Amino acid sequence: MARQHQKQSTKGPSQRQLRVGELIRHAMAEMLTRGDIHDPVLEGHLITIPEVRMSPDLRMATIYVMPLGGRDSVKVIEALSNNRKFLRGEIAHRVNLKFAPDIRFRIDERFDEAERIEKILRTPRVRRDIENTSGED
Secondary structure (H helix, E strand, O other): OHHHHHHHHHHOOOHHHHHHHHHHHHHHHHHHHHOOOOOHHHHOOOEEEEEEEEOOOOOEEEEEEEEHHHOOHHHHHHHHHHOHHHHHHHHHHHOOOOOOOEEEEEEOOHHHHHHHHHHHHOOHHHHHHHHHHHOOO
8 A cells, every 4th residue: 555655646746735735825815815914025016826736745835926027036935934824824724624734935937947948949940950840741
């Protein structure tokens, strides 16, 4: 049985991890939208929560955030981290779990990575290679 659990964790997050992550994402987004977090840095930014990843035991939530336009991302992460205790308590009230997970905040870098890949695909060398392979069909 221990081997089955080990195999499952290498496949990606379980349905339960995904569901709990989504519940926490919604709770965080609601708190930010309603202005429940009284912090001048957070009040001055529109913040998106694209994803929350849960540890397999559901005791750690990594919350990925992106301020609008990516500006002041370090300040936003610091402000969220400074309010971590309050946010953890609010999450515990809003999401029915056996344990309130510890939370940590990270900048969501998917947008930057997608832009970097897009720039690479637009370079003349890559475009030439793509055109050459498409003509071989």
